[in-house]
Amino acid sequence: MFGYYFTLGLRSLRRNRALTALMVLTLAVGVAASISTLTILHAMSGDPIPEKSRRLLVPHLDNGQVDGWAPGEKPDDVQMTYQDAVNLLKSGQGERRTVLFGTEMPLEPPRKDMPAFSSAGMAPTRDFFAMFNVRFLHGQPWTEADDARGADVVVLGRAMAEKLFGDANPVGRQIRLMNVPFTVAGVVDYWNPRPRYYKLIGGDTFGGADDFYIPFASAIRHEAGINGGMNCTTKREPGFAGLLASECTWLQFWFETRSSADRADLQSWLDRYAGEQRKLGRLKRNVPTHLYDVMEWMEELKIVGNDNKLSVWLAFGFLALCLVNTIGLLLAKFSVRASEIGVRRALGASRREIFSQFLIETGVIGLAGGLLGLALSFGALALIGMQSTEVAAMARMDWEMLGMTFVLSVAAALLAGLLPTWRACQVTPAIQLKSQ
């Protein structure tokens, strides 16, 4: 019967054309508004690395001042000092670990026809590439020995490698960074997770790919320019050495554990570490240490802004309005078919049959609304994406959202159809037949 009712529903689309068109359009507009805002929220808040997001952990030690601080207050900053980062790197805790900071420096291309330019990259340790599943196009990460001695080696992002060397494999060639020659160790294939969850503080959260990666120790040795946030609560000595010895927080640390169950071990190790540091007169606030996995970290740093949530809420409010409107239109459409229902009931159709027939008919309207809504959503997302390249990267529909469009549309239509369909079932055949 489903197939037959479905065909009837399709045919019924042609009846009361103006009314049907209005219904489909209303549904489509409501669905498009909801889906386009939801797509952006989905892209912003989705799990960027589902296979290991629970095993990648950010440690936090609160090293703020005790003066003027009340227990329970939020920490001034969730980044890390150089001394803690170095200690944690040496700790051997977790399966892998890395520290990183954003850096910006002059880059002199090997080609003489290309002028020097300012270039932005990351200064992590070797484990970074394995931890965040970074795929290599050419070459490989630098070695642990490179990390240890702060070698002048560089891994290029694919776009930067192509800009500097064209399609050739640049491994082994040299570029000048900060007036120093660096040897290319590898090229990372296109890799630009958004949000850039591995470095969310003091940078373009939804920005483009990194131009390059150099060993953390090398960046420190050359006193590379820091591109990101820094928080200093105490006075520090001037110069880069002063920064390294200070309690300023400016580094991002990541642990990777073998399994998510190892988190408790890491937590207790971190507590012990904080205890030792307290004995040395540091970490005076004496608050518990924290570990955040990827999703907790994104939540903590409020990556999804209130404006995004507001848009989604209002869009769904709008969808609710469209639903109420559709209920009215469906009531109108079904009310003129009372005599048809009367005949069917008189010929033996049960209320159940009538109910499924009309509900399937509204489902067909929902499908039509979904199709049009999908087209409108693409249009809306294209419009939203015109703001900037960062937003355009967010405003992309994936299969999940595509399916969601139809589910939402059909569900909305069925919900709207419940009351009119129930009304249609209440038609008494005798009265209808009498008036014919």
Next chain:
Amino acid sequence: MEIRPILSALLRNKTGPILVAMQVALSLAILANALYIVNERRAVIARPSGLADEHSTFYVRARNLDTDGHEQRRATFKHEADLLRAVPGVASVAQVSQMPLSQSGWNTSITVDQRQERPSTSASMYLSADSIVHTFGLRLVEGRDFLPAERVELDRKDQAEPPPQIILTRALAEKLWPGVSAIGKSVYFGKQEVARAPQVIGVVEHLQTQSAQIDETGEFSIVMPLQQYGDSSTMFAVRTEPGQRDRVMKEAESVLRKSSATPMILEMRTVDQDRKDRYRGDVALQWMLVTVSLLMLLITCCGIVGMASLWVTQRRKQIGVRRALGARKIDILRYFIVENVMITSGGVFGGVALGLALNQLLVSKLEMARLPAGYLAGGALLFWLIGVIAAYGPAWKAASISPATATRSV
């Protein structure tokens, strides 16, 4: 008045009227909140940055790929500033540490008393050994600009002591010393021991911070007559004569490039670009809210017209009978309009309640501000008007039904 019969007729067939009233309520609730947010954002974007002529102001970040010592670099940048000043059409040039609205810069905590436990507030730091009061075109409302002798240049490798004089914004002065003049008052940065606490010598009307936060802290800025040199890069703010910015930017770039023997990296940005970037999200949200609001009005109108037309068709016979019994066209017209106004009124009352509830939700969950009553009152008026206008068409159609044809089949 015929309100009683209309009401009892409505109560006999509630579904349609309830649906229309619900639409009005939902639209009114969302519309009032959306328009309020739009207006709020407009006010945020319209705040002055403090710059006298934003359209004519740009900045250059210059980086020399040299291996010079600190003193040499200091001389290079002085020379570059002089070159910029010599470009025709340039009104003023200053070496600066950061720009308003640029979303990159430094903050410091401020205390007014060294014994106090908590800092009074945090403020954005503008460092310059030139006059940014002149280059930005800031308006001094009290006190004076720094004298040349008060301007300090310090090697970056040395410990920087706060300068003895500072200028701050009126908003910050009002926050630190409410109701009294700030001139001559001392401030401290953090809890560090200083020989001399800096004294306020001037107050400027406006100077937004690099982030231009939406609350009062967006205006908490201080200016220090201090510059640290030794880095390979520096930033120059340039104000040009009105309308000359684009030409000056081109000439400034070529003049600077020609001046250096070593390669040089120049990044130029206008304040207009920074402003656009800073408020991009707010502008986008405004567009989204306005679009949704307009669509909502349209759909609600369609809903009212559609339902009213349906009722007219359903009641053709009754209208015919009423006309045959002596009702005039105006009576029928009035009947339908009054009926619709009653339904809309129900929706409007529901909408006001729903709008307040929605606002409460936005306040508690999304840190939005409380909705002023004016928006709900204005929205209510709008929907009453829409109700009458939308009902007029179907009501006129009803009034035009001729009694003879309508009652033919009775």
